[in-house]
Amino acid sequence: MTENSPLPPDAERLLKLMEQICHDLVWNRYDRAEALFELTRSTLCPEPIASLAESFGMMLVKLEARDFQMEEMLKNLKETSKALEISRRQLLKENEGLKKGLMERFSPKRIVGQSQAMRHILDQTERIADTSVNVLITGETGTGKELIAKALHYNSIRKTGPFIAINCSAIPESLFESELFGIEKGIATGVNMRKGLVEQAGGGTLFLDEIGDMPLNIQAKILRVLEEREVTRVGGSTVIPVDLRVVAATHRDLKAETKAGRFREDLFFRLNVISLALPPLRERSEDIPLLLQRFLDLHCRQMNRPLLKISREAMDCFLTHNWPGNVRELENEVERVVALSYSETIRVEDLSSHLRQEKAAAESNALPEKKAAPLPMDDSESNENQPMEKLFTLEENERKLIERTLEAAGGNRTQAARMLGISREGLRKKMKKLLPENNQ
Numbered sequence: 001m002t003e004n005s006p007l008p009p010d011a012e013r014l015l016k017l018m019e020q021i022c023h024d025l026v027w028n029r030y031d032r033a034e035a036l037f038e039l040t041r042s043t044l045c046p047e048p049i050a051s052l053a054e055s056f057g058m059m060l061v062k063l064e065a066r067d068f069q070m071e072e073m074l075k076n077l078k079e080t081s082k083a084l085e086i087s088r089r090q091l092l093k094e095n096e097g098l099k100k101g102l103m104e105r106f107s108p109k110r111i112v113g114q115s116q117a118m119r120h121i122l123d124q125t126e127r128i129a130d131t132s133v134n135v136l137i138t139g140e141t142g143t144g145k146e147l148i149a150k151a152l153h154y155n156s157i158r159k160t161g162p163f164i165a166i167n168c169s170a171i172p173e174s175l176f177e178s179e180l181f182g183i184e185k186g187i188a189t190g191v192n193m194r195k196g197l198v199e200q201a202g203g204g205t206l207f208l209d210e211i212g213d214m215p216l217n218i219q220a221k222i223l224r225v226l227e228e229r230e231v232t233r234v235g236g237s238t239v240i241p242v243d244l245r246v247v248a249a250t251h252r253d254l255k256a257e258t259k260a261g262r263f264r265e266d267l268f269f270r271l272n273v274i275s276l277a278l279p280p281l282r283e284r285s286e287d288i289p290l291l292l293q294r295f296l297d298l299h300c301r302q303m304n305r306p307l308l309k310i311s312r313e314a315m316d317c318f319l320t321h322n323w324p325g326n327v328r329e330l331e332n333e334v335e336r337v338v339a340l341s342y343s344e345t346i347r348v349e350d351l352s353s354h355l356r357q358e359k360a361a362a363e364s365n366a367l368p369e370k371k372a373a374p375l376p377m378d379d380s381e382s383n384e385n386q387p388m389e390k391l392f393t394l395e396e397n398e399r400k401l402i403e404r405t406l407e408a409a410g411g412n413r414t415q416a417a418r419m420l421g422i423s424r425e426g427l428r429k430k431m432k433k434l435l436p437e438n439n440q
């Protein structure tokens with residue numbers, strides 16, 4: 001067959017059929033596609049048309065395979081999307097549970113404190129939690145300032161919003177502004193937009209810890225946020241409204257800092273709408289046994305140990321130490337002891353050396369008048385650290401212990417019996433035997 005010779009009549013018809021099939025395929029119509037395979041097989045079909053049909057047939061097979069793959073992909077995507085939705089719901093539920101747990105954990109009722117000063121603080125915390133007033137919490141390190149800030153947040157109407165804590169003493173001065181107020185996109189090559197901590201706290205509480213360490217220029221800017229309730233990112237000009245409550249804390253005397261010109265007076269007044277001054281632990285030693293109990297429960301549970309008892313001598317160490325690191329130091333000491341002690345009773349030798357030394361020094365003076373709340377006590381350790389020449393008989397030791405406990409309990413026998421872990425009747429019998437002169 002030459003280039004110009006007419007096609008045989010059959011070839012003419014088959015070419016027409018090819019043309020129609022191609023046209024159909026262009027419009028995604030496949031109903032005549034089967035004919036392609038016939039064309040490849042037909043003995044009547046001229047060879048060029050048969051090989052053209054074969055090429056189209058292969059193309060069709062590929063198309064079918066692609067469609068099949070797409071269907072599979074769609075099916076997989078649908079399954080993944082279903083699994084993601086299930087996970088999303090689970091996460092939401094978990095998140096709700098965790099938030100509920102946080103609310104319970106930071107309820108003022110769960111914060112330990114029986115001393116008058118702490119009861120006053122906890123009472124105030126409960127009363128102001130659900131308001132939006134700014135609060136300034138003062139107190140030495142480890143007294144529980146952040147704990148109170150969280151109690152304020154998780155018991156407020158903002159409890160489902162974020163609690164964002166900033167430690168002002170830990171941020172380098174050059175980074176303060178961008179950390180707090182965020183950065184606008186494109187301020188420098190490759191810089192992406194970043195929300196600052198103030199913006200992130202929207203709908204929740206911003207906790208400015210160690211506010212006394214905030215640089216003066218930032219103090220002016222944070223004051224603006226408090227007054228205008230809006231923020232502008234570094235390098236940006238858009239004013240972004242923020243709805244937040246500010247709780248600040250410091251171990252410094254901010255009044256003195258304002259007098260020394262290191263803290264803005266206007267900011268001090270803005271923050272100090274309500275102030276809560278947390279007392280150091282050494283001024284509320286009646287809280288020590290309760291805190292000890294709380295931390296023993298917690299750490300024994302965490303370390304899978306049965307609840308440890310504490311010897312009277314070890315308890316004396318806890319009561320006489322002056323706790324410069326306050327509650328945090330006490331908790332660390334308990335955690336250390338629970339991890340390291342071998343026996344079921346915490347004894348003096350289990351404690352850190354500085355606690356033991358202080359106790360030894362205090363022993364040369366009289367026992368301070370501190371009242372211990374009931375704890376699982378073990379008295380078998382009395383006089384453990386006494387040098388040999390000071391050893392007394394068992395009876396003598398018992399007599400001294402009763403005398404000291406009565407002294408600590410201000411003469412109240414019911415309380416003394418409780419502190420000794422015996423009944424009032426048991427104490428009466430012991431006093432009759434050991435302290436007949438006192439037993440009237």
Ligand SMILES: Nc1ncnc2c1ncn2[C@@H]1O[C@H](COP(=O)(O)OP(=O)(O)OP(=O)(O)O)[C@@H](O)[C@H]1O
Pocket residue numbers: 110111112113139140141142143144145146147148209251294327328331
């Ligand atoms: N009254 C309390 N009851 C139970 N736990 C407490 C109490 N006070 C403090 N704690 C615990 O002591 C630790 C220290 O408390 P927190 O971090 O709140 O102190 P802080 O005053 O903010 O310390 P810093 O000034 O060093 O930041 C935390 O583990 C906290 O849970």
